[in-house]
Amino acid sequence: MTQELTDSTGVSVTVTVAPAGLLGAYIVSVDGVHAGRADFIDPPGPEDERIVFHTEVDEQFAGRGLAGLLLGEVLMDITRRNLTLVPVCPLFGRHLKKHGDEFRAGGGMFRLPRPADFAAVTRAGS
Template structure:
């Protein structure tokens, strides 16, 4: 699974691909210099139940740690994952 993060102005997204096919995407907003807001997660039907959303979230968490950012998870999926996973609590806003 390849996961790439792209940003333009005040928006960003992480896209997951497997064998050239889009597996899922997570989008976020950049309202300031110290945090991001994860606002949407989608996983393609063929990849549901394979942990794609979680892998994408971990990639965004890794990026947030590198940039010293906090994450505000407004997306229901991301919010549920932050409640469930103790190893990513350090970046929770």
């Protein structure tokens, strides 16, 4: 997945997904420069879930709407892949608390994180 977008200043932005086994990331780049990421794991098991656990945008790119673009692309990709989002990352949790009904109406699925999800993130990072 690679999406070409435009940030709030009119500059070209690219969002790509970089899966790497259990751990992966959605990467946002501005003119080819890595500007931020949303990290995830796809835990093993019978459920098709993606746990998004950390999102960051480099300070030099602050105020350009990159976190919002990244969040939107992650949500669209998860919906396209027919995965259930588990929002461990506070940014995604706040967004879904406010806009969860809209996400579901657009075909998205999510559930609240459980203690086992936090443990899976910890295990994946070690």
